[in-house]
Amino acid sequence: KTVLFANPLVYPSMEHDTQPTAISIDKDDDPLNGVKLPYYSDTLLSAWPIHAKFTLGAMPEKIDPEILHSSKRVQQFLVAPYDHDKFGKRNVSTKFQAIKKLTKNGVKVPKFISERATLETENSKSETLKNQTSMFEYTSRTNNVPNCFSKVEILYSKFGVDDFDFDFYNVTKYAGLETNVSNSYCNPLLQVYRFDPLLFNFAVSSLSQEALESDLLLSELGYLFDMLVKANGKHCCAANFQRLMCLLPEVKKLGLLDDDGRIKDSYGQRRLIQAFNKYLLIRLSTDEKTQRNLQVSSNLDSIMGIYVETIVSSVFCNARERTMDVMHSFDIASLSTNATNHKTIGNSVLTCMETCMNRHVQQQIACSVCGRQHLVEVVTSVAKLPPLLSLNLNLNDEELNELRDTKGWLPSEFYFAKNQGRGFFSPTNDNNIPADHFELVAYVAQITSKEGLNHLVSLIRIDDAPTEMKWHLFNDFLVMPLPESEVMNFSSWWKRPIIAVYRNTAISVPFAFDIFKRNLNDSILYRDHFAEGTRKSRTIEYELLTKEEAPTPGTLVAIDAEFVQLAPAQYEFKSDGKSSLVCPRKLSLARVSVIRGEDGPKYGVPFIDDYISTTVAIDDYLTSYSGIEPGDLDSAVSTKSLVDLRTAYRKLWLLLNMGCVFVGHGLKSDFRTINIQVPQEQVRDTINMFYLKKEKRVLSLKFLVYILLNERVQTGNHDSIEDARSALLLYRKYLDLEARGELQIALNK
Amino acid sequence: HMLFPPNYHLYAPAAPPHIQIKQYPNERLAEDLFIPNQLRETIQKKNEESLQVLPMSNLPDAIDVYHSLYPISQSFEEGSDRRSIIYKAVSNVDGKLYALRRIENVNIPNEKSLAPVNSWKDLGCANVVRLYEAFTTGAFGDLSLVMIYDYHPLSSTLMERHFYKMSDREFPELITEDLLWIYIVELTNAISMVHSKNLAVRTFDQSKIIITNKNRIRFSGCGIADILDFETNEDMESLQKADLRLFGSLILNLAKSTIFPQKIQNLSDLEIVNALGLSSGFKDALKWLLNEEGTIRDFQQIICDQTMKVVNGLQMSCDFMESVLGLEVENARLVRLMTKLDFVSDRPEFQLDHSWSETGERYPIKLFRDYVFHQVDEAGKPVLDLTHVISCLNKLDAGVEERLLLVNQEETSCIIISYKELKNCVEETFKFLRGR
């Protein structure tokens, strides 16, 4: 038996507290509801619109570095000028941007080649075009780094690096360089020198002679330049060049190895590329002397040598010494005014050059002539400027900032004349005195992003370019023409010139792309040249070419290469099952076999079967694919005929330049790892001949041989001679089927 | 004029449940940013009930030190026709609210009968409504026993919840096994603490177990039997044994409502248990209780895994409460901060004195207010972003190192300043105002 009130009692609440509680602004404990909310019969004013949505989680906005750079302390605050046009309206709420790799500054990353639809619709074509135009923008509406100058990145699909759409970034015929290589910071400078005819011809002509005794950077540079030309706009990789760089002990000692691009501050990065500039030129000079067995000045010296004369004299005794040095690049530093001891860059690089190139100091020495301590005058002056003048702009951040505001600091031309032993620089030659006339033909620039990340690009003038705009931007694998006004504009906060290259206009030499063909020494094709330490008793499975068999344009050869893994692929995994390839595996050439493909008695007989001597650590021999056993590439223990890479490479390079046509299966990846560019006309790739278009499937060599040739290939370890031979046979079969019009039927099977 | 209970639905209207507003994971509606509406409303209702007064009543003005009596509920004492009426009352001694239970027509021979109160006072059990004192009074016109307990606003009894239709529900609330287990664990806690103090619960009447929050029950009649039956000297051991048996009956009663009455007509208790559509673990525990097989300590062992689940659930609830509290404690500070900002900005007496607002510490404050409250989008349209306001003010309150760019109105110059420095500006300016 219980009695309850049928409904809860409804009695009025108090309207006010008679004694309103004191709520202190200081004491957090005082509850804010101590003052009661009066009765209300309408929606409260504090109620918020039901559908109003707010977005969270955006990355914090960074303050524009330009504003930070120009800020000063006034009273206790950091104050800076603000430019409405540059930085926009105040207090603008920025739209939420998701951190995704899909867009970068509004440019959609192009799809992987494998993702592209088989049929390109009008829509998708115009989409790509629009996207590309966006990519090639060289101005920015938001005071950001313009799209074309921002650092480009290779993304990897599961198919590896060749699936990346490099062509999207370059529609010129000038090849760009990939970034997936050690010391990719070198790329811009390598391109600069590629486009100077004197230097180009110099490097490439060195290839006509052999250099098999030791590794020469000069040869690698020559091969690289040749590759860049033959690529005709397709992307290249300076793999072998950098491979050698990493092996040279002096490179490591000089600190030129960039350890996977660990973050360097802007000054450090500038010093690095300038150090590389100096080293490269010195090394090229030494290499030339080595190759040609020279003692004195080399061709390089005559191209880039800056002759500096130093005269040491004294009033105290008759001691007088005169020396002549040659440098290949010149360091431009800022001037220090004696008045304020404040460093300034002056109003032009010419002022700095003049000062740097004409030095007059006094030193206290112990004289070797008169035996006493006295003052001597040391006068250094430039005796002669070379045809190609390479300047390292050794300025710090503040000085480079000053440069932006100094119009014309880096002029597009200047004149150099000597007067009474002293060199003078002038931007003009109004009086028409006899003087050397120099023009700026290229410079390397450091690009700094809003987040403070630095990378290098080069701007190069290509006089024989088919386009109206001669200047081109080389941003790793992004290559495009630029108007000269933009190139000569140094006022942008994100661009700093680091290395400037001037050329004497009097010396105009055309590119001689085939210069190496003069007196080309091809003797390596007809003899053995093994790596040091190779055992005398070795198994040989080939028969050297004879002089009579010298390849001519069109000579058919079949080639196959085997590789070992130096470093495994690096992936990023996620717990939801997704994985992405961050860095593909590093491969190294282990064995290359070439067999004769011309009809005749020696048809199918191999004439090259080189195992490459490898000194670096090998992560995985990939024996089941490569057939290479551990120890095979170690000259100390191997039973195979080991050859240095430079020897094997030269042979292939010779075959290429003598016009051979290469037959093989999957040659694209082979040539990539060998690091050689073979024009399409000289390639017969059976992997493409038997490609199933509809299913988008490639067929393996083993399968094709079994199906089409009714032969069982060795089921044991792979053998490149066998594979080359199989490819050759397949090619024959292909020609046969094609001729009979039965190719399609065979494919359908 | 008459005032009515607050219109809670007008307080902070939200979208009706059947309308789903599409939200990305990083999107928030205004209601997502603050204390959940349901929770807030419950608390406000509790606060409201605490304030209710009876404008015109026949009730005595005061009973001992307790005044402002407001009737809450009424029932009959077990096995008698005495009424047991509960009032909300205010103590004149400490100004706090208490529940005053008046049992009418009680003859207390001497004050020794009231001694049991002292044993109950310091129990400290979360599942027993705390008893403070007891006394007799004639203020109601008879000899009544008055017992003073903690006041739990908006509570209802187990009876009302699971067996009656109430105004806000069409049906009594369904009992699930999960709910039964929670009740079991909580009551076991109560009984354990009671027995450990050498007391016995003695009454498991469903009208004397109140629900003070969702899934939170408490014995609300402790001490009554001790006083009313003071003369009869039952030994504690049999009383405690009886507790377990009564416990079992209560659970059985509740569990019975999960099954059609017809199905269990004329069945014995144990047969009913077997007929229930509940887990075997539950049935075993219930049978154990009905068979009086041991002490409450033994029972703890039987239900130990369910107890552990309750531990987990309670920790989660505490976490939830703490997170809500985190929001609202912050909001209290924001109100104070915004008030300070408003105190300091645009004071008329300084409008003419430009040096006040354009220099020194005041200047960034002005620009900061624009930054927080007067955002626009690229087209110049006002952006009214609550999360931006709350985020900026929270950072200002904490004085973080993050730096801001504050641009002047003419857009010719700007200040780069950290929240830490800004906080200092605000504090200094406020101090200045005070000192003036």
Added chain:
Amino acid sequence: HMLFPPNYHLYAPAAPPHIQIKQYPNERLAEDLFIPNQLRETIQKKNEESLQVLPMSNLPDAIDVYHSLYPISQSFEEGSDRRSIIYKAVSNVDGKLYALRRIENVNIPNEKSLAPVNSWKDLGCANVVRLYEAFTTGAFGDLSLVMIYDYHPLSSTLMERHFYKMSDREFPELITEDLLWIYIVELTNAISMVHSKNLAVRTFDQSKIIITNKNRIRFSGCGIADILDFETNEDMESLQKADLRLFGSLILNLAKSTIFPQKIQNLSDLEIVNALGLSSGFKDALKWLLNEEGTIRDFQQIICDQTMKVVNGLQMSCDFMESVLGLEVENARLVRLMTKLDFVSDRPEFQLDHSWSETGERYPIKLFRDYVFHQVDEAGKPVLDLTHVISCLNKLDAGVEERLLLVNQEETSCIIISYKELKNCVEETFKFLRGR
């Protein structure tokens, strides 16, 4: 006329009854989770730590979708010299805070190794820090394993609390038997839930158990061993057995610090247990664990009475938090109201707007703000009264009929306007801004 209870004037304290907090009868019981009068302070400190940023850092801007990394702690992985660094981070996807644990130099062969995460994701245990996802990254310059957990601000590890001197304490915190029991109950809860999902805790490293509130501990490294040791295929049964043994060792280690090291030199574990100055119930429980005598379910039975005590303490804590929350329910409303008011007032784009001039319809808002925030006394000294502010704002919010006399700063004109009309004015302006 005003309605109020007859003896209202007899209130002694300042605060109205509905916003007073009840103290616990036994203070110690309330201190299970936090120290009651430090609750707000603790919550405030946690909020502050959640807001901290590192303005200039070498850390990557973002790792996957997590940005604004702020380092919290660093330790070494058990049995290796790999560092394990924990950062606070914001998710770009849902805007919430997470703890990002980075373990350096980890070689994950394929994505299958990360599959264990999915078993841990939905554990739902209050004593295990929740794991959301894991992935590998090269963004730190090496190959790191990153695991994303819930973020618990202001937490310290068991190691730091009981074995280190910290900046705010001269000595490591003493361990009492009560504390040990709380740890035991909480860890048992964690282990029970983990084992019930066919997983094992695997690491009882004291640097991987964090304290998120006064006595609230959680395993913070779940999933790590599952991923790092993915290749080794130990069966779950032996791993779970090992869990109990490691559990015992952990408790023993903690208990050891209650006794002088010299006294227990060269003693075996069981001898140490006997030497401890703790209750026999504790020693029995500890010996049981060290002797690996059963499953975690068996252990639950052994500690069932301690578990019940924790149930009581947690309920008390929840009650307390709710009572604190009762004081904070109106804060959100005030924040929203003041934000609306500030959105609407003094917008730069209004400078030239006629409606804000003296004759415009929005002018009263300007005058109202002066009335609320810019009052001065007769001497011209600013009146900085929060009570006045909230009182006015409340009336504005409700839109009461009460009328105000608003005078302009030059004191040349005045307006008589009701709160209701003012409310309308503000709301109209707000709508206008939204629709613009």
